[in-house]
Amino acid sequence: MANYNLTTPLDEATVRSLNVGDTVSISGRLYTGRDAMHHRIHTGTKPPVDLAGHIIYHCGPVMVKEGDHWKCNAAGPTTSSREEPYQWEVMRDYGIRGVIGKGGMGPKTLDGCAKYGAVYLHAIGGAAQVCAQWIKRVDGVDWMDLGSPEAIWHLWVEDFMTIVTMDAHGKSLHKEIFEESKAKLLALKAS
Amino acid sequence: MSATAQQAEQKAVDPALFETVLELIRRTSTILPDDVVRAIETAHATEEKGSNADVALNIIGCNIGLAKDKSAPICQDTGTILFYIHTPVGYDQLALEEAATEAVREATRIGYLRQNSVDSLTGKNSGDNTGPGSPVFHFHQWRKPHVEIKVMLKGGGCENMNAQYSLPHPDLGGRDLAGVENAILDCVLQAQGQGCGPGILGVCIGGDRGTSYAFAKEQLLRLLDDTNTDPVLGDLEKRIVDKANRSGIGPMGFGGKTTLLACKIGVANRLPASFFVSIAYMCWAYRRRGVEIDAASGAAVGWLY
Known part of the structure; x- marks a missing residue:
């Protein structure tokens, strides 16, 4: 397990060198995107920003408008598994190099990570204030018609801490823990 | 009178009630209850230093402190806003509902709450956390002279991990405590880290499908360190926590x-034909607080949790 400080946009070789268990601190641009955004892209609308090399952050922040700029009041990760049907397509079609979320994702995304060179980065669910501290600026927003939590927020982050839980080598911490915990609970089953 | 109270008066809701509920929402969204903080700290001490679990609980600990200091939401996901209200006989519940709804709007405008109420057909966000079914009100009368309001914010991530089992179940067992135990632990297995664990379970054995879930959620109003009045359920609660913590799933x-x-279990009567086990999975960001209100003035007389 290693520690990395990476700045977006990321290149494929760097992303492919990451392994499950590595700690990665991200700096630079992050775009938020969750259910409605992924669904809209899936149904044929092009994203309003160039996602190549970027990371999509599964997050519906609390944003408050102060004058002509936005202030991020809270911004932890949302459950990623809801994007399982769509995420691999965004990797294939728009060249994202990773997603930040929580709870992990399934086999389609894991295959996508290996095929297109991407990683799943786990943030700490519920830690909305710690995450908000790593967000230094809100530089813009697209697709506000989807509602504030579902919009694409353009965040600028510094040292946003994550843990690689799915890598580009086909390894998923979530899959491993599920199998291990299933076996342990089976051994503890009441009869 | 504060600016917000003046605003409430303009909207023709009771200004004292409005202010009390607004403060209740602020506290609930930004300050994690002591019993939850203690449970997280105790758990943290058991994890191996430097492990991912340790890292997660460290960040969670920092987050709890930051939210309190900044008076900002612990979690960005406001979740479902659930009010559990007891009022004296003859008290105007409608006026309280109106004041509380207005307080929810104001708390959303300030940013204590995220805009979290979405039209299920059109996908349109109402922008102020109100609309059909939101917020949720559970009213009960009691014979005490004061009003009690408890509020719980239950995030969508953990809400999605709730589960309901109908026993007998081919893999989990029959209509007995073993079947119940296996059903609850199956919920824990399926949830993994997706409900923002370490989690807290509210469980109902019995009821119909609807009341069972509602009752399961109400178990989450109990203090984490209380003891179940029924020793059989108390033992089951301990067994569930012990086995779940031996599963190795861990924080996140x-x-x-x-x-x-923790696991908190209640029972409701069932029909002879039905045997439901309903589990409400609560995340570590277990936001629940309460207030006791003077019925005549609408002012807070005591804070709960």
């Missing part, structure tokens, strides 16, 4: 010793 599903902080 990263692996580790703490999968559950």
